[in-house]
Amino acid sequence: MSDTRVQRKASQSRQPASDGNTVELENLRRERDRLLAIMENANNGLIVLDTKHIVTRTNQQFRELNGGKDIVGWDFFKYLHHPRVAPYVNLDMEIDRLKQRLESGQHTTLYAEVSHPEPDTEMHRLQMIVSPLSEIEGTGAVINLQDVSALVEKTVEANEMAQKAQRHSRELTELTELAEVSSIYGFRLETIFQRYLSKISGLIDSSLISVYMYQPSTQRLVVRATTTQFNEHEKAVSLGDDNLPGRVFVGKRSQIENAETASAPHAVAVPILFHSKTLGIILVTGRKRAYDNHDLKLMNLIAGRLAVLVENATLYHDVNARRERWEAVFRFTDEGIVIFDNKTKIVGFNPASTNLTKFAANEAIGQQFTKIVKTVTAEGLSLAALSPIKQVLAEGKTITKSEQLLEDRHGGRTWTEISYSPIFDSAGRVTSGIAIVRNIQKDREVEEVKSDFISIVSHELRTPLSAIKGFLSMILQKDFGELNDKQFHYLNRVYQSNQRMIDLVEDLLDVSSIESGKIKLAQNPLALESIITEVVTELASKGFEKQITLKVNRKNRLPLVLADETRLRQILVNLVDNAIKYSFPKSEVVIDFKVQGDELVTGISDTGVGITASQMDRIFQKFGRIYNPMSVQSGGTGLGLYIVKRLVESHGGRIWVSSREGRGSRFSFALPIAKQLPLLE
Ligand code: ADP
Numbered sequence: 001m002s003d004t005r006v007q008r009k010a011s012q013s014r015q016p017a018s019d020g021n022t023v024e025l026e027n028l029r030r031e032r033d034r035l036l037a038i039m040e041n042a043n044n045g046l047i048v049l050d051t052k053h054i055v056t057r058t059n060q061q062f063r064e065l066n067g068g069k070d071i072v073g074w075d076f077f078k079y080l081h082h083p084r085v086a087p088y089v090n091l092d093m094e095i096d097r098l099k100q101r102l103e104s105g106q107h108t109t110l111y112a113e114v115s116h117p118e119p120d121t122e123m124h125r126l127q128m129i130v131s132p133l134s135e136i137e138g139t140g141a142v143i144n145l146q147d148v149s150a151l152v153e154k155t156v157e158a159n160e161m162a163q164k165a166q167r168h169s170r171e172l173t174e175l176t177e178l179a180e181v182s183s184i185y186g187f188r189l190e191t192i193f194q195r196y197l198s199k200i201s202g203l204i205d206s207s208l209i210s211v212y213m214y215q216p217s218t219q220r221l222v223v224r225a226t227t228t229q230f231n232e233h234e235k236a237v238s239l240g241d242d243n244l245p246g247r248v249f250v251g252k253r254s255q256i257e258n259a260e261t262a263s264a265p266h267a268v269a270v271p272i273l274f275h276s277k278t279l280g281i282i283l284v285t286g287r288k289r290a291y292d293n294h295d296l297k298l299m300n301l302i303a304g305r306l307a308v309l310v311e312n313a314t315l316y317h318d319v320n321a322r323r324e325r326w327e328a329v330f331r332f333t334d335e336g337i338v339i340f341d342n343k344t345k346i347v348g349f350n351p352a353s354t355n356l357t358k359f360a361a362n363e364a365i366g367q368q369f370t371k372i373v374k375t376v377t378a379e380g381l382s383l384a385a386l387s388p389i390k391q392v393l394a395e396g397k398t399i400t401k402s403e404q405l406l407e408d409r410h411g412g413r414t415w416t417e418i419s420y421s422p423i424f425d426s427a428g429r430v431t432s433g434i435a436i437v438r439n440i441q442k443d444r445e446v447e448e449v450k451s452d453f454i455s456i457v458s459h460e461l462r463t464p465l466s467a468i469k470g471f472l473s474m475i476l477q478k479d480f481g482e483l484n485d486k487q488f489h490y491l492n493r494v495y496q497s498n499q500r501m502i503d504l505v506e507d508l509l510d511v512s513s514i515e516s517g518k519i520k521l522a523q524n525p526l527a528l529e530s531i532i533t534e535v536v537t538e539l540a541s542k543g544f545e546k547q548i549t550l551k552v553n554r555k556n557r558l559p560l561v562l563a564d565e566t567r568l569r570q571i572l573v574n575l576v577d578n579a580i581k582y583s584f585p586k587s588e589v590v591i592d593f594k595v596q597g598d599e600l601v602t603g604i605s606d607t608g609v610g611i612t613a614s615q616m617d618r619i620f621q622k623f624g625r626i627y628n629p630m631s632v633q634s635g636g637t638g639l640g641l642y643i644v645k646r647l648v649e650s651h652g653g654r655i656w657v658s659s660r661e662g663r664g665s666r667f668s669f670a671l672p673i674a675k676q677l678p679l680l681e
Contacts, residue, residue: 045126045145048133049076053099053141062145065124067116076143080112086123087112098130102141105132111148125149171298174199178305187313193225196306200284201227203302204268204295208232208286211272211306212245214279221245221280232265233283244269245281252278254300258290266290270299274307282306336416336437339423340369342393347432356416356437358408373435375404376413378517392420392433403440415444451512458505458512465502472498507639511622514646521650525560525674526568528600532591535572539580546585550576553592561600561671567647568671574640575604575667582630582665583608599653599670607664616657620645644669 039046045062047055053076063070071079077095080087087094088111101108110128127148133140181195197209210233212221222236240246244267248255254270268291272280282303284291330337330348336356339348349364349372357364357372364372370384377383388399398421406416417438422430472495474480476488483491513519529552536550543550561568579589583606594601609630611619618624625638648655648669659665 045147047071047076047143047145049141049143051140053077055079056140065126065145065147066114067118069117080110084115084117085112086114102130102132105134107131123149125152171203174203175298175301175305178302181309187316189310189313190225192306192309192313196282196302197225197227200282200299200302203298204284204287204291205289206284206287208265208284210283212237212249212281212283213272213310214249221249224280228286232285245283248281249278252276254296254303256291256296268295268299270296270303272303272307272310274311279307279310334439336373336435336439338364338369338373338435338437339432340389340393340435341432342430344369344389344393346372348434353437356406356408356414356439358410358412369435373418373437374407375418376407378405380407388420389433389435392422393430396422396424396430398422406437414439415441448516451516454508455512455516458509461501461505462509465498465505468498469495469502504637504639507637507643510643511639514643514650519650521564521567523562523564523651526563526565527558528561528563528568528593528602528671529554529558531565531569532572532602535569535576536591539573539576542577543580543589546580546583548580548583548585549588550580551588551590553590558593559595559600560674562674563651563671567651571644571647571669572602574644575669578640579604579606579608579665579667581636582606595673596670598673598675600673601668601670603666603668605664605666610661610663610665611657611659612661616659619657620655 039048039057039059042059042061045065046057046059047062048057050056055071055074055076058066058070058072067084079085080091080095094110098108098110108130110130112126112128113123114126115123125148127146129144129146131142131144133142178196178199181192193211196211200209201207208228210223210226210228213224214220215222215236218236220236220238223233226233234243237243237245239250241250244255244257248269248271252271252273254268257267257269259266265285266287266289267283267285269281269283271278272282282299284295284299330350333350334352336353337348337350338346338353341347346364346367346369349359349361351361353364353373354360357374359367359372369389370382370387373387375383375387383404388402391397392399398419400419402418404416404418406414406418408414417440419436419438421434423432423434425431472491475483476491476495510519532552536552540550576589576591583589587607590603590605592603592605594603609628611626615626619626620641622642623638624642625636645655648671651671653669653671655667655669657665657667
């Protein structure tokens with residue numbers, strides 16, 4: 001049937017070629033056959049319509065696309081209305097448009113989905129290009145059909161991918177914005193939380209979000225920020241298996257809890273983890289769609305960011321609190337605090353330092369330490385060269401409380417006690433140092449008054465006590481006649497008591513001159529061994545009374561020490577005298593020597609009562625007497641060892657003791673060796 005149409009069309013268009021023109025007819029037939037062959041072999045489906053839109057011919061390709069069915073003889077628009085065909089357009093409107101366009105000889109493209117007659121077979125997506133075909137009586141058409149299913153699928157996929165990419169890029173921007181939250185909001189956690197809540201709500205498309213933080217005091221998770229003012233989220237939950245936040249916090253792993261019933265809400269919770277420490281959790285609910293792995297991933301990213309912010313904020317608040325405390329100390333303390341860098345330049349200077357030096361902080365900062373904290377001798381010579389700050393910086397040593405005379409910028413002087421200590425960085429390197437300057441001017445003045453008083457009283461006592469001693473010894477030597485036994489006995493006791501008072505007065509005078517700095521040492525190279533020989537001789541009789549032997553152990557020649565002879569003798573007498581006093585009868589007191597580095601160490605050992613560990617510190621203190629049967633019996637002031645210690649130290653030496661109760665003691669003191677001189681033979 002379709003053949004006749006084409007034929008007719010061909011014959012109509014060439015009407016003048018009348019019957020006899022067989023060649024022409026033959027040509028036309030060949031052409032028609034060729035066209036038909038092209039049509040049958042075309043890759044695309046083809047439909048030919050006549051002027052009434054009736055399908056006159058289809059090709060094999062079309063029939064395949066149409067599930068093997070032919071539609072020749074059908075009204076093409078009826079075909080489009082067939083239930084198996086789902087056009088992508090408003091058909092009625094489209095049909096009108098199509099008709100118009102065909103009339104005016106224009107191409108039109110239509111899209112439709114065509115399903116096969118068998119159920120459950122896939123749909124074909126067809127693109128139909130409708131081209132008008134001019135005929136004498138009107139306009140027919142050729143429709144070129146192409147299966148664009150694959151193309152459409154690809155396009156849909158591409159579309160989805162583009163959408164996804166768009167979503168990801170939006171998420172990325174949002175996440176980047178979240179990262180910048182701290183630079184915008186500083187360390188105000190509440191604001192940061194609020195900002196996070198609104199971002200999460202946008203990103204995860206959920207309306208109910210709460211940030212729970214762990215509260216150590218209650219050991220619970222407490223809501224710190226939330227989008228829900230109602231009871232959708234609990235305000236505090238315990239750590240445990242019975243609730244999602246608790247489970248996630250303890251397990252340190254995010255969890256989705258998608259609801260099984262439609263009415264129950266979906267939920268997702270992620271831990272806020274900083275390294276391996278869980279700080280809290282974020283709970284998200286209120287979405288109709290179930291949560292998936294992508295949501296989890298996003299939430300974990302967000303929680304990670306939040307963890308860093310929370311940790312930083314905590315650290316910041318902690319450091320800030322410490323800084324505030326330190327600043328309060330720095331500003332309001334009475335003690336001067338001067339901080340210097342590793343080039344000995346001042347970098348910190350508190351108001352108390354200004355009081356002491358009369359330099360304002362801005363004048364002091366940046367200056368050399370010794371220019372501002374100027375220490376001088378009593379004569380006014382600068383001690384800058386001796387300043388221990390270099391030692392503090394170089395050796396990381398702490399130098400405690402040395403008494404120093406400080407000169408302010410106007411030449412005014414104040415007695416101070418200065419401690420220096422290094423400041424280390426986390427790697428243990430000294431980066432700077434700190435000097436604490438305490439004003440002890442008042443203490444010194446009080447001490448001076450006290451010591452002046454003692455010195456005056458002692459002086460006043462010394463003369464009459466000496467006179468009493470003189471007269472008593474004359475009486476006891478019977479210069480004024482015979483004494484009966486009782487008189488002798490009591491006068492002898494008066495004599496001894498008087499002697500004790502003389503000793504006390506001597507000690508007090510020593511203490512006051514040492515403490516007021518009036519004591520002047522004439523330090524010379526001395527042979528300690530010759531002095532010890534004299535001391536031993538002097539005290540031998542005392543030892544003899546208790547049958548105590550004094551023994552000097554000297555193996556090698558000894559180096560000379562740098563010392564004041566009178567004071568060195570005083571030190572030795574005191575220590576040997578104590579050793580005898582606190583020894584059991586019939587024992588030995590041994591004196592020995594040892595060279596140790598730049599020092600000569602002298603040791604005085606006894607096998608007497610000894611000292612308990614707890615009292616070891618006390619014995620070098622002023623009036624540091626320890627009561628035991630022997631000390632009661634031997635009497636004493638408790639000033640001896642204090643004086644000895646101060647004397648040894650003013651020689652630049654050290655003194656220490658080791659002892660065991662009931663077994664004896666060993667007092668050792670070290671004095672600097674006079675190096676520059678040759679050793680004595
Ligand atoms: P004192 O005048 O009491 O001897 P010191 O200052 O010389 O004062 O000694 C203080 C205290 O140290 C004494 O009371 C004594 O208990 C203790 N002490 C000193 N030397 C010895 C020693 N060699 N053995 C045991 N105890 C000692």
